[in-house]
Amino acid sequence: MSVEFGFRLFETDNCARRGEVLTSRGTIHTPAFMPVGTQATVKAMYPGHVRSSGTDILLGNSYHLMLRPGAERVARLGGLHQFMNWPYPILTDSGGFQIMSLSTLCKITEDGVLFRSHIDGAQHMLTVEKAVNIQFLLGADIQMQLDECVAFPCHQDKLTQAMHRSLRWAERAQIAFGNKPTQALFAIVQGGISEEIRIESAHSLRSMDFKGYAIGGLAVGESQKDMLRILDVTIPLLPKNKPRYLMGVGTPEDILFAVARGIDMFDCVLPTRAGRHGHAYTRLGRLNLRNACHAEDSRPLDPESDCPAANGYSRAYLHHLFKAEEMLGAMILTWANIAYYQKLMSDIRLAIKEKRFTAFTEMTHYDWKMEKKKPSGKN
Amino acid sequence: MSVEFGFRLFETDNCARRGEVLTSRGTIHTPAFMPVGTQATVKAMYPGHVRSSGTDILLGNSYHLMLRPGAERVARLGGLHQFMNWPYPILTDSGGFQIMSLSTLCKITEDGVLFRSHIDGAQHMLTVEKAVNIQFLLGADIQMQLDECVAFPCHQDKLTQAMHRSLRWAERAQIAFGNKPTQALFAIVQGGISEEIRIESAHSLRSMDFKGYAIGGLAVGESQKDMLRILDVTIPLLPKNKPRYLMGVGTPEDILFAVARGIDMFDCVLPTRAGRHGHAYTRLGRLNLRNACHAEDSRPLDPESDCPAANGYSRAYLHHLFKAEEMLGAMILTWANIAYYQKLMSDIRLAIKEKRFTAFTEMTHYDWKMEKKKPSGKN
Numbered sequence: 001m002s003v004e005f006g007f008r009l010f011e012t013d014n015c016a017r018r019g020e021v022l023t024s025r026g027t028i029h030t031p032a033f034m035p036v037g038t039q040a041t042v043k044a045m046y047p048g049h050v051r052s053s054g055t056d057i058l059l060g061n062s063y064h065l066m067l068r069p070g071a072e073r074v075a076r077l078g079g080l081h082q083f084m085n086w087p088y089p090i091l092t093d094s095g096g097f098q099i100m101s102l103s104t105l106c107k108i109t110e111d112g113v114l115f116r117s118h119i120d121g122a123q124h125m126l127t128v129e130k131a132v133n134i135q136f137l138l139g140a141d142i143q144m145q146l147d148e149c150v151a152f153p154c155h156q157d158k159l160t161q162a163m164h165r166s167l168r169w170a171e172r173a174q175i176a177f178g179n180k181p182t183q184a185l186f187a188i189v190q191g192g193i194s195e196e197i198r199i200e201s202a203h204s205l206r207s208m209d210f211k212g213y214a215i216g217g218l219a220v221g222e223s224q225k226d227m228l229r230i231l232d233v234t235i236p237l238l239p240k241n242k243p244r245y246l247m248g249v250g251t252p253e254d255i256l257f258a259v260a261r262g263i264d265m266f267d268c269v270l271p272t273r274a275g276r277h278g279h280a281y282t283r284l285g286r287l288n289l290r291n292a293c294h295a296e297d298s299r300p301l302d303p304e305s306d307c308p309a310a311n312g313y314s315r316a317y318l319h320h321l322f323k324a325e326e327m328l329g330a331m332i333l334t335w336a337n338i339a340y341y342q343k344l345m346s347d348i349r350l351a352i353k354e355k356r357f358t359a360f361t362e363m364t365h366y367d368w369k370m371e372k373k374k375p376s377g378k379n
Numbered sequence: 380m381s382v383e384f385g386f387r388l389f390e391t392d393n394c395a396r397r398g399e400v401l402t403s404r405g406t407i408h409t410p411a412f413m414p415v416g417t418q419a420t421v422k423a424m425y426p427g428h429v430r431s432s433g434t435d436i437l438l439g440n441s442y443h444l445m446l447r448p449g450a451e452r453v454a455r456l457g458g459l460h461q462f463m464n465w466p467y468p469i470l471t472d473s474g475g476f477q478i479m480s481l482s483t484l485c486k487i488t489e490d491g492v493l494f495r496s497h498i499d500g501a502q503h504m505l506t507v508e509k510a511v512n513i514q515f516l517l518g519a520d521i522q523m524q525l526d527e528c529v530a531f532p533c534h535q536d537k538l539t540q541a542m543h544r545s546l547r548w549a550e551r552a553q554i555a556f557g558n559k560p561t562q563a564l565f566a567i568v569q570g571g572i573s574e575e576i577r578i579e580s581a582h583s584l585r586s587m588d589f590k591g592y593a594i595g596g597l598a599v600g601e602s603q604k605d606m607l608r609i610l611d612v613t614i615p616l617l618p619k620n621k622p623r624y625l626m627g628v629g630t631p632e633d634i635l636f637a638v639a640r641g642i643d644m645f646d647c648v649l650p651t652r653a654g655r656h657g658h659a660y661t662r663l664g665r666l667n668l669r670n671a672c673h674a675e676d677s678r679p680l681d682p683e684s685d686c687p688a689a690n691g692y693s694r695a696y697l698h699h700l701f702k703a704e705e706m707l708g709a710m711i712l713t714w715a716n717i718a719y720y721q722k723l724m725s726d727i728r729l730a731i732k733e734k735r736f737t738a739f740t741e742m743t744h745y746d747w748k749m750e751k752k753k754p755s756g757k758n
Contacts, residue, residue: 039703040696046710048687069674069699077677077695085692295448298456308427313464316456317419320448324418327706331425 005141005184005211007243007264011353015235015262018352021057021212021243023089023141024182025081028056030243030264031352033255033345034091035338036272039064040074040084043272044327044334047085053307053335054342057089057141059267062134063098066124067117071137079139091142091186091267093247094131094173097216100149108148110165128169132176132185140183144214145173147188152221154192163190163201170205184211186245192217193226195233202237212265213238214245219268224254231261252281252344252368256361259348271341275334278322282310282340285371289333294319307339384520384563384590386622386643390732394614394641397731400436400591400622402468402520403561404460407435409622409643410731412634412724413470414717415651418443419453419463422651423706423713426464432686432714433721436468436520438646441513442477445503446496450516458518470565470646471519472626473510473552476595479528487527489544507548511555511564519562523593524552526567531600533571542569542580549584563590565624571596572605574612581616591644592617593624598647603633610640631660631723631747635740638727650720654713657701661689661719664750668712673698686718 002024009019021028035042035050037058042050050058060080065071077083080090096113100106103115105123112127126134131146147166150159170187177185187210191197205213215234218227231246238244245265246258255266271281278290282302287294297315305311309332321329344364351360381403388398400407414421414429416437421429429437439459444450448462456462459469475492479485482494484502491506505513510525526545529538549566556564566589570576584592594613597606610625617623624644625637634645650660657669661681666673676694684690688711700708723743730739 039699039705041700041705041707044706044710046707064703068703069695073675073695076675077693083693083696083699085696296452296455314456314462316448316452317462317464320418320462321420324443324447326418326420327423327709328420328425330706331423331710 002182004181007212007241009241011355013352013355013357014260016259016348016352016357017262017264018349019243019264021089021264023184025087025089025141026056028089028265029346029349031255031259031345031348032056032265033341034059034265034267035341036061036267036269037084037086037090038269039068040080042334042338044276044330045272045338049309049335050086050338051088053339054346055088055338057091058086060090060092060138060140061095061098062092062131062138063095063102065092065138066095066126066134067119071134075137075139079137081139089141090139092135092138092140092144094144094146095126095134096131096146097149097247099126108165110168112146128172129176132173142212143177143183143185145170145185145187147190147216149190149217150192152192152217156194156197159192159194159197163197166190167201167204170208170210174208174210186210186212186214186243188214188216188247189234189238190217191230193222193230195230198230198234199237202234206237206239210242212243212245214247215263216247218246219248219250219254224257227254228257228261231258231263235262252341253365255344256348256364259352260357260361271337272334275337276330278318278329278333279337280318280333280340281337282371283343283367285368287315287371289315289318289329290322291319301336302340305336305339305343307336307343309333309335310339381561383560386591386620388620390734392731392734392736393639395638395727395731395736396641396643397728398622398643400468400643402563404466404468404520405435407468407644408725408728410634410638410724410727411435411644412720413438413644413646414720415440415646415648416463416465416469417648418447419459421713421717423655423709424651424717428688428714429465429717430467432718433725434467434717436470437465439469439471439517439519440477441471441474441510441517442481444471444517445474445505445513446498450513454516454518458516460518468520469518470521471514471517471523473523473525474505474513475510475525476528476626478505487544489547491525507551508555511552521591522556522562522564524549524564524566526569526595528569528596529571531571531596535573535576538571538573538576542576545569546580546583549587549589553587553589565589565591565593565622567593567595567626568613568617569596570609572601572609574609577609577613578616581613585616585618589621591622591624593626594642595626597625598627598629598633603636606633607636607640610637610642614641631720632744634723635727635743638731639736639740650716651713654716655709657708657712658716659697659712659719660716661750662722662746664747666694666750668694668697668708669701670698680715681719684715684718684722686715688712688714689718
């Protein structure tokens with residue numbers, strides 16, 4: 001297939017929007033949640049279960065993949081989709097964010113980022129152009145530009161400089177990316193929690209006409225209130241006919257609030273990481289399966305879920321698996337969490353379609369409080 | 380269902396036999412391999428995949444389960460089958476072997492075994508009667524008697540004493556077990572690698588008329604030659620109309636040799652443990668996926684396997700998953716190994732049925748050498 005990359009907007013409900021991103025490898029129904037497949041695997045999940053849980057698109061981390069197994073090796077093996085048994089859309093990040101958070105040395109120049117691998121200490125230089133090329137080698141359907149990620153909190157001057165550099169890098173990335181009708185390169189709006197800097201970034205990037213726009217540098221330690229304030233000033237400046245991606249977000253609540261403001265795409269390690277640590281996200285709230293209150297609870301996580309991981313094992317069993325440090329606990333909860341997130345996204349899309357997103361948000365918030373209100377359910 | 384426990388012998392091919400063990404929870408096609416579900420889970424596998432790989436019966440470890448989550452708790456939660464989502468037959472061991480290998484204190488008296496938990500150091504006394512009761516609480520379809528397991532190698536005197544004690548314990552276990560038509564208690568022949576002691580053990584246990592007979596105390600460090608010599612003297616003394624279970628065995632080769640001598644049931648951690656450590660058992664031999672030769676090998680483990688784990692991922696990808704310490708590597712290889720073991724058992728049963736087991740054994744040994752002969756298969 002060689003479907004041209006595109007975005008269709010179906011309905012809006014206040015600022016919330018429902019649509020679809022078209023790619024050669026399939027359609028992404030938006031608002032969409034992208035599970036994170038850092039090292040060419042969504043941790044503890046078979047790719048078939050990721051798909052059957054309702055996932056349209058995965059995120060891959062260029063930083064990890066360029067170091068191991070290496071982008072050239074992935075290319076020789078047929079690209080990331082074939083390598084990891086995921087024939088559906090993949091978005092890759094540029095590698096910048098993880099270099100800045102994981103590698104030991106990290107020196108930013110106008111050219112790019114000099115860093116040491118966290119695996120073997122080897123020195124690498126990631127330029128803007130190399131980031132584009134690595135993502136080509138991986139075979140990404142959607143690429144992200146290299147940007148300069150600053151720590152939070154950050155001085156206004158440093159923030160402005162980093163944003164300006166990210167703008168210059170966006171231009172270089174666009175040139176390096178060239179004209180690829182079936183793939184997309186997204187720009188990243190930066191500027192921390194400064195409204196002025198965000199506004200300048202969004203304005204400038206918009207004029208460069210990217211196929212999609214991400215908002216980066218949020219969910220890095222600022223309050224939810226600050227995050228939403230930045231969304232409120234940034235989103236209206238982005239083109240309506242392009243997908244909008246809020247990077248690294250977030251909790252189910254963050255997602256509801258960001259969808260309400262017009263975000264179309266999300267990624268976050270939360271459902272997978274929480275699953276590995278014994279935390280379950282359900283329709284009726286979050287549970288810590290390590291807690292003793294679950295030790296003799298014969299109820300499944302959610303009997304109304306369609307997901308075998310959420311409806312097929314008792315809480316008592318999951319409690320036991322985590323106490324006994326058995327891998328199956330992480331496997332079941334990761335699957336159940338991804339299924340919950342994707343069910344939430346599908347419910348969100350339906351609510352927008354039916355113009356009842358505000359009511360849906362209220363009801364969902366109400367439901368999330370149920371687990372705390374119910375008796376512990378000893379059998 | 381309340382099917383009476385039983386054993387039917389269909390064919391013999393020299394000493395190899397094909398039959399079935401009948402239980403309320405389903406039929407066990409013999410020769411059968413029982414994957415080990417130590418802590419109420421076959422490590423790294425969903426129970427549905429254990430089943431779809433061709434598993435008729437699982438082994439559960441009483442020692443682990445009595446300590447965590449506790450046999451009473453499992454009983455309150457509906458028994459081990461319900462607890463671990465495995466509605467098919469389960470055999471439980473008595474706990475003795477693991478107490479003697481895992482716990483810090485281990486004092487054997489005529490009454491039973493005094494030991495400390497390896498989890499919290501708490502002191503427990505496991506008597507013969509308690510071992511039976513724990514297995515009742517778990518809901519085992521097949522129970523094993525408590526026996527005294529000695530270290531290998533072991534002095535003749537000690538070996539004789541332990542065997543005699545195990546005989547006395549067998550009688551007590553039989554009394555404690557009582558008359559349970561739908562369940563079975565198996566006796567365990569002991570005696571290390573001493574033919575005289577094995578003969579006495581087998582003779583005495585046979586006269587007690589158990590529903591099944593296990594051979595214990597092998598695969599504990601002796602040579603394969605010694606193991607087969609002991610099988611050769613022991614098996615002819617066991618009743619033909621009862622299932623014979625060789626405990627803790629073994630490699631695919633051990634299984635072929637033991638089936639040839641008339642063994643019906645096996646259990647071993649090898650396919651699951653090997654899978655977690657990057658080793659794959661296939662039709663064409665054993666592979667270590669950590670080896671660099673697999674790094675760019677795009678072939679699956681075995682394109683002719685019916686198992687999605689064995690035919691659906693490249694060796695290069697599996698190599699990457701183990702290098703990157705991703706859980707999915709252990710998940711895929713464990714599944715592929717259990718599927719290989721069960722395919723081997725099903726091929727063994729067919730070969731016995733068609734009276735060509737010797738030729739099958741030769742061909743299988745020939746095939747196992749193929750991986751070493753083939754080019755490494757760079758793509």
